[in-house]
Amino acid sequence: MTLRVAIVGGGPAGIYAADQLVKSDVDVSIDILERLPAPFGLVRYGVAPDHPRIKEIIKALQRVLLHPEVRLLGNVDLGDDIKLEELREFYDAVVIATGARSDRALEIPGEDLQGSYGAADFVSWYDSHPDAPTTWPLEAEHVAVLGAGNVALDVARVLAKTGDEMLTTDIPAHVYEGLKAKRATDVHVFARRGPAYAKFSPLELRELAHSPNVDVVVHPEGFEVDDASMAHIGRNKQAKMVLDTLANWVGREPTGKPHRIHLHFLEQPVEIVGDDGSVRTLRTERTRLVGDDSVEGTGLITDWDVQAVYRAVGYRSSSVVGLPFDERAAVVPNDGGRVLDLDGERVPGTFVTGWIKRGPIGLIGHTKSDAAETVAHLLAETTETATSREPAAVDAFLLERGVDVADLEHWLKLDQHEIGLGETAGRIRVKVATRLEMLDAGR
Structure with a gap:
C-alpha cells in the first residue's frame, strides 16, 4: 500500500513533516497544499529582508519538495478551494501545518x-x-x-x-x-x-x-x-x-x-x-x-x-475550517499531534504539527521534533481510507473548481524570475509582490 497524505501548509512545519514521511520505511505519496503561490511560509514572509543568511534554510526545504514522492499544490486554500471532508476522499491522512501569522x-x-x-x-x-x-x-x-x-x-x-x-x-x-x-x-x-x-x-x-x-x-x-x-x-x-x-x-x-x-x-x-x-x-x-x-x-x-x-x-494561530480550536491557547487541540475533538476524542486520520500544534514558540529545531512526533503517530495509526487514490483525481477536482494550482514547476519559474529581476538590479533577488504577478511569472 502507498499511504496518501495531504499536508496543509507549505512552511517549515509542513515541509519537515513531508521530509519525515519520505525518510520512513513506508511507501508514501504526499501532496503539500499551500494557500500562497509560493512555498516556505514565514521563512519567506517572516524573516526581515536584511537577514538573508536566515533564508539559507530555503535551500534545504526546497530539496524536500524535489523528492518524487512529494507534490506542491500552491494557491490552494483549505476551506475555500477544498474542504477538509473533501480531502478525506483523496487522502488517508491529513496533516495541518498552517502555522501562525496573526x-x-x-x-x-x-x-x-x-x-x-x-x-x-x-x-x-x-x-x-x-x-x-x-x-x-x-x-x-x-x-x-x-x-x-x-x-x-x-x-x-x-x-x-x-x-x-x-x-x-x-x-x-x-x-x-x-x-x-x-x-x-x-x-x-x-x-x-x-x-x-x-x-x-x-x-x-x-x-x-x-x-x-x-x-x-x-x-x-x-x-x-x-x-x-x-x-x-x-x-x-x-x-x-x-x-x-x-x-x-x-x-x-x-x-x-x-x-x-x-x-x-x-x-x-x-x-x-x-x-x-x-x-x-x-x-x-x-x-x-x-x-x-x-x-x-x-x-x-x-x-x-x-x-x-x-x-x-x-x-497567534487562526482556526482551521472543519477542526476544533482552542481559542485561549490558539491551537488545535491535540495529543502529540493527533487531533482531538471538543470532548477529547480522537479525530481519525487528522494530525497537526508546528505552531498550530504547540503555539508560536521555539525555533526551527523545535519544528523538526514536532514533525517527527506527529509523523510517528501518523505512521502507527493510519490505514487505507481514501476512495480516490490517484493524484490525478485531486488535480481533476481542483480543475473543476477553477483553482489555478501553482505546482513545483511554477515555483521554480517564479524563483528564477525573481532572481533575474535581482540580477538586473544588482541584487540577489527582487520579490514579486502580488498574487496575480506571482501566478503570471510562474507560467
Whole structure:
C-alpha cells in the first residue's frame, strides 16, 4: 500500500513533516497544499529582508519538495478551494501545518487606535506578502515597539534604517519607496522584564549597531540584574551573551547618527492614549524584579510621546475550517499531534504539527521534533481510507473548481524570475509582490 497524505501548509512545519514521511520505511505519496503561490511560509514572509543568511534554510526545504514522492499544490486554500471532508476522499491522512501569522492581542486600552499596529502585519508588508497592502503609513517620527524578541528587533531595525540601506535586499519598488519616505528618527523598544530575560538572539542584537545611520541607546533606568537573573543566564548561554552585549552598551552616549533605537527594560505598557482617534502617547508602568524570574508593577507611570505603536508580543494561530480550536491557547487541540475533538476524542486520520500544534514558540529545531512526533503517530495509526487514490483525481477536482494550482514547476519559474529581476538590479533577488504577478511569472 502507498499511504496518501495531504499536508496543509507549505512552511517549515509542513515541509519537515513531508521530509519525515519520505525518510520512513513506508511507501508514501504526499501532496503539500499551500494557500500562497509560493512555498516556505514565514521563512519567506517572516524573516526581515536584511537577514538573508536566515533564508539559507530555503535551500534545504526546497530539496524536500524535489523528492518524487512529494507534490506542491500552491494557491490552494483549505476551506475555500477544498474542504477538509473533501480531502478525506483523496487522502488517508491529513496533516495541518498552517502555522501562525496573526498578532496576539496585548489587551490594553487604546490598542485599536489608528497608528497602533500588529508587528506581523508590518512584517507582511515589508516582506511583500501577497495579501499585504502595497502601502504603509510611516509618517511617525517617534515610534514605540512593544516586545523583547527578535521580531521586535526586526521591526525596530527596519523602522530606523534608511530606505537606501534596505535597497541591497530583495524588497520590491513599493516597499523601497515606503521606507525611503519614512520619517522615524527615534524608535523606542520596551520590555516589561529585565535585560537578562530579553529573548533576542545574540546575533540579531549585535546587528542593531551595524548601521552607519543608527545609534543604539540602552537606557540605564530599568537595567537591573538580581540573583534570579544571574541564575537564569547561568542556565542559558544565549541569554548571557545578550546580557553581556547590552551591558557594554548601557549608558553609552549617541554619536550623532540621524536615527536612534532606544532599549528600555522594566517598562510595562499599560495604555495607548489617542487624540482624535490616533496614537499620541504610550503609557508605561515601571516594573521591578521580584526574585523569581517575574516582575511586578511599581505604580510609577511614564508617558512617552510617540505617534505610532507596533505590538510585537507574539504571533497567534487562526482556526482551521472543519477542526476544533482552542481559542485561549490558539491551537488545535491535540495529543502529540493527533487531533482531538471538543470532548477529547480522537479525530481519525487528522494530525497537526508546528505552531498550530504547540503555539508560536521555539525555533526551527523545535519544528523538526514536532514533525517527527506527529509523523510517528501518523505512521502507527493510519490505514487505507481514501476512495480516490490517484493524484490525478485531486488535480481533476481542483480543475473543476477553477483553482489555478501553482505546482513545483511554477515555483521554480517564479524563483528564477525573481532572481533575474535581482540580477538586473544588482541584487540577489527582487520579490514579486502580488498574487496575480506571482501566478503570471510562474507560467
